[in-house]
Amino acid sequence: MKNVQEIIDNRLCTGCGLCAALIPNVRMEVDSEGFLTPSGIKENINNDLNAKILSICPGINQINKNKDTSKENKIWGRIEVLKSGHSSDEEIRHKGSSGGVLTAIAIYLIESNMVTGVLQNTVSKNNPIENLPCLSKSKIEIISNAGSRYAPTSILQILPELLKSNEKLAIIGKPCDISAAHNFLVENPKYKSQVPYMFSFYCAGQPSYFATQKLLNQMGCNDEIDEFRYRGHGWPGDATAITKDGIKYTMSYNDSWGKILGKEIHFRCKICPDGVGYFADIVCADAWDTKDGYPDFKEKDGESLIIAKTSKGALLLEELINKGVIISKQLEIDKIKKIQPYQFNRRVVIGARILGFIFSKKYILNFKGFNLLKNSFSTNFRNLFSNFLGTYKRSSKKK
DSSP states (O other): OOSHHHHHHTTOOOOOSHHHHHSTTOEEEEOTTSOEEEESHHHHOOHHHHHHHHHHOTTTEEEOOOOOGGGEETTTEEOSEEEEEEESSHHHHHHSSSSOHHHHHHHHHHHTTSOSEEEEEEEOSSOTTOEEEEEEOSHHHHHHTOSOOOSOOOGGGGHHHHHHTTOOEEEEOOHHHHHHHHHHHHHOGGGGGGOOEEEEEOOOOOBOHHHHHHHHHHHTOOSOEEEEESSOSSBSOOEEEEETTOOEEEEOHHHHHHHTGGGSBOTGGGGOSOSSOTTOSEEEEEOOEEETTEEEOOOBSOOEEEEEOSHHHHHHHHHHHHTTSEEEEEOOTHHHHHHOHHHHHHHHHHHHHHHHHHHHHOOOOEEESSOHHHHHTTSOHHHHHHHHHHHHHHHTSOO
């Protein structure tokens, strides 16, 4: 890639927001496909800023430099500690998307004065389906922002200003957000001590805002809404819309994600080399019960898959468990494939998809350290070729 605009034009922008943070007069706006992308790049970028963005953009740069191969699983990345568990606070467990573990961790860090704030996603006060970045500084704020938001968000557009204000942050974001923050800190090491912890979750892809509108339409909700959540308030929890008149519409997680939102994810997500949070200290996911070899989405008390991926993440997790903030039990690595089959299947074909993009566009993507070749041996040639060809065709589609 020669310039940032090429990243956008080739649908590789993950919408993290760093462009808008670093280039004056650039703003994040919803594009023609319903995703957040930086607007005003051509008019406001110069050569120095272009080089800076190209070096940190997670859309084209994700490099795993973990040298401790003894703890590196070829499918799931580095694993220091593996557990399943949930918050010991029943309110947090209920409101969270699964077991409320990330919410519990965030609250603990704030109340222990280990950070001054948590950079995360929140709901716009003006539009219940719009996501905005925010800095949560209290238990009340963190709980109010609990839960998955399956729509575009650009949390990093406020990161540089927060760091300049001497905030000490924990960041909760999608794997690509955490990768972007990692890249930014590598290029700006003076800020590293201000971001002691970064957390993520298993991500199956980012649906567009249009997908949310499609979801509302299929719910039968055509009125102005006052509140909307994608899931939570139970596990997995229904997608729920409440109108200004107090009328409530719901749809099961299996239908909302499985039949609508999951079908409308960003092109870049389909060639993501991560998705399992390589650059985070702790990663969480749904620890689904399985039935007949597949996840069972029946409503129950939430349970999280918890993976400490760094030594400091492992120490923090141990502290949280010892102090009773998180209730957990040991989990075997082989179990991850059973409770997260989508992520396993994606990990083994992603190399073929990336190759399909490269053959189509003639662009080399700087994705390293993800065992892309090794993982491909976990499936058959027919599956690999199908994913290669499908991505090759999608890559040829103009935005």
